[in-house]
Amino acid sequence: MISFDIKDLYVNIPIDETLNIKTKLLQNNNIQITYQMLSLLKVILSQNYFMFQQKFYKPAQGISMGLPISSPIEETPLQHYEDANIKQLVDMKSIALYVRYVDDILVIYDTTKINLHTINTYINKIHNNIKLNPT
Numbered sequence: 065m066i067s068f069d070i071k072d073l074y075v076n077i078p079i080d081e082t083l084n085i086k087t088k089l090l091q092n093n094n095i096q097i098t099y100q101m102l103s104l105l106k107v108i109l110s111q112n113y114f115m116f117q118q119k120f121y122k123p124a125q126g127i128s129m130g131l132p133i134s135s136p137i138e139e140t141p142l143q144h145y146e147d148a149n150i151k152q153l154v155d156m157k158s159i160a161l162y163v164r165y166v167d168d169i170l171v172i173y174d175t176t177k178i179n180l181h182t183i184n185t186y187i188n189k190i191h192n193n194i195k196l197n198p199t
Contacts, residue, residue, distance in 0.1 A: 066180055068187070068196040070142075070167035075126035076193040077138050079109055085144045108133055126193075135166070142194070149190045159183070169196065 070076075086105065090098040113120050114128035127134050142164065153159045161172040173183060180198070187196050 065170065065172045066183070067199045068169040068171070068184075069199050070169070071195045071197055072126075073138060073167040073194075074129040074134055075123050076195075077126045077141060078191070078193055079126070082137060082141050083109075085140050089140075109137070138166075141191075145190050145194065150187075153178075153183075153186070168199075 083102065083106065087098070087102060090101060109127065112128050112131070113122050114130060115121070122128075127137050146162070146164070150159075150162050154162055156177075157174065158178040159171055159173040161170070163170050171183060173180075184196065184198060188194075
């Protein structure tokens with residue numbers, strides 16, 4: 065068993081990719097509603113500010129931690145990457161369990177089929193922005 069922490073999760077969420085994933089997820093819905101939802105989401109994400117020590121800041125990339133919409137936004141790309149990449153490890157029974165809560169990940173794996181270094185390397189190659197640190 066190993067646990068990981070996603071390094072600097074919120075500021076490393078790729079906004080443009082997230083919007084593209086959301087577009088694909090919403091494409092089977094009413095075109096007008098999809099357009100309105102994506103337009104609102106773009107406005108919200110373009111006004112991505114946070115306050116620290118009485119000063120306002122805007123992250124150079126990603127989303128601000130603490131915004132009400134931050135958690136649902138970070139979930140979109142992470143679930144997409146997990147479905148596209150982690151599911152195959154579970155299906156091949158290389159790992160017995162993969163669970164994530166926000167930025168904490170727990171992996172139970174079979175040491176006769178895969179080792180920690182291979183898991184860590186594989187997961188860290190999924191996306192350039194999303195990096196995991198064993199904890």
